[in-house]
Amino acid sequence: MAKPLSISSTSNEVPSQPLQWRAYYEMTKPKVVALMLLTVLVGMCLAVPGSVPLQPLIFGMLGIGMMAGAAAAFNHLIDRRIDGLMARTYNRPLPKGRVSITKALTFSISLAVVGFVLLYTLVNALTAWLTFASLLGYAVIYTAYLKRATPQNIVVGGLAGAMPPLLGWTSVTGEFHGNALLLVIIIFAWTPPHFWALAIHRKAEYAKVDIPMLPVTHGTEFTKTCILLYTILLAIACLLPVLVGMCGPVYLVGSTLLSCGFIYKSWELKYADKPGLAMQVFRFSIYHLMLLFIVLLVDHYLWV
Numbered sequence: 001m002a003k004p005l006s007i008s009s010t011s012n013e014v015p016s017q018p019l020q021w022r023a024y025y026e027m028t029k030p031k032v033v034a035l036m037l038l039t040v041l042v043g044m045c046l047a048v049p050g051s052v053p054l055q056p057l058i059f060g061m062l063g064i065g066m067m068a069g070a071a072a073a074f075n076h077l078i079d080r081r082i083d084g085l086m087a088r089t090y091n092r093p094l095p096k097g098r099v100s101i102t103k104a105l106t107f108s109i110s111l112a113v114v115g116f117v118l119l120y121t122l123v124n125a126l127t128a129w130l131t132f133a134s135l136l137g138y139a140v141i142y143t144a145y146l147k148r149a150t151p152q153n154i155v156v157g158g159l160a161g162a163m164p165p166l167l168g169w170t171s172v173t174g175e176f177h178g179n180a181l182l183l184v185i186i187i188f189a190w191t192p193p194h195f196w197a198l199a200i201h202r203k204a205e206y207a208k209v210d211i212p213m214l215p216v217t218h219g220t221e222f223t224k225t226c227i228l229l230y231t232i233l234l235a236i237a238c239l240l241p242v243l244v245g246m247c248g249p250v251y252l253v254g255s256t257l258l259s260c261g262f263i264y265k266s267w268e269l270k271y272a273d274k275p276g277l278a279m280q281v282f283r284f285s286i287y288h289l290m291l292l293f294i295v296l297l298v299d300h301y302l303w304v
């Protein structure tokens with residue numbers, strides 16, 4: 001927390017060329033997009049029995065990945081001022097002046113346009129428009145508006161981040177299906193405990209830049225209660241695929257173990273008086289979602 005804070009949000013110093021690709025790569029939030037692409041892939045695999053047709057598989061992953069990366073880059077652009085003031089983000093390419101605003105804008109728009117054209121021409125129009133709506137949901141509705149407007153910002157804004165399994169599904173089938181929506185609901189319920197755990201740890205920084213994250217507006221204890229309640233809601237949501245007959249026993253056992261682990265960590269966060277628990281919950285959430293979708297995939301190929 002005692003890191004030096006960057007100040008300039010407009011510096012246009014750009015370092016020598018060879019390392020610049022790293023700055024662009026960083027703006028796409030590659031680890032977040034990688035986990036999203038896993039959920040896209042699982043959405044594709046669950047949409048059809050047997051193997052996924054190659055064209056939607058390749059160009060769907062590519063187009064959705066590019067548009068999600070573009071959305072993340074727009075987030076870097078819009079948030080460059082507050083990012084420069086927070087210890088977690090002050091080193092990002094825009095506040096540090098590693099990439100100019102004009103170049104970042106050109107990069108984001110190009111990535112979004114190429115991604116959209118790939119999806120529209122080589123996958124299908126429904127997926128292209130749904131992905132575009134997700135991009136707008138994250139870059140415009142969440143980042144530019146909700147984030148600064150309400151402590152429920154990430155609950156509503158989380159819908160954009162929850163869309164990838166549906167995007168994978170429609171890439172392959174060209175139509176909506178209730179089962180894909182169940183996967184969206186799971187990520188939607190997962191997002192608040194994922195983010196609020198981090199927000200507890202970074203509460204002072206969000207307060208400093210006037211972003212009304214839940215721990216800032218309603219306090220740490222209230223946020224811990226909400227995390228626990230959402231984790232229980234998530235456990236219920238994780239049972240829905242079994243209840244509709246979409247998944248089998250491997251998923252039931254795997255997801256139940258993961259749910260118990262997550263509830264245990266959230267319970268501990270609320271009731272144990274130990275330091276570092278908030279970041280443990282945050283890290284656990286990432287492994288939880290990754291393993292959950294791997295288990296979905298394993299179950300699908302063993303079950304179908």
Ligand code: HEM
Binds near residue numbers: 088142
């Ligand atoms: C509105 C919804 C979401 C919010 C507000 C949010 C917030 C965040 C934040 C602030 C971080 C950065 C932590 C850091 O810099 O140390 C982060 C990390 C991460 N998030 Fe989320 N997240 C959301 C949705 C998602 C979704 C839908 C996924 C994947 C499906 C995801 C996957 C990840 C991963 C993998 C990381 C770790 C990245 C790294 O280590 O570089 N997040 N999240």
Ligand SMILES: CC(C)=CCC/C(C)=C/CC/C(C)=C/COP(=O)(O)OP(=O)(O)O
Binds near residue numbers: 029033072079161163
């Ligand atoms: C097309 C499509 C599927 C779009 C989804 C795009 C996407 C990358 C969503 C990620 C959600 C996320 C990391 C939110 C954190 O933003 P923040 O501004 O609260 O966090 P930060 O301070 O780390 O930037």
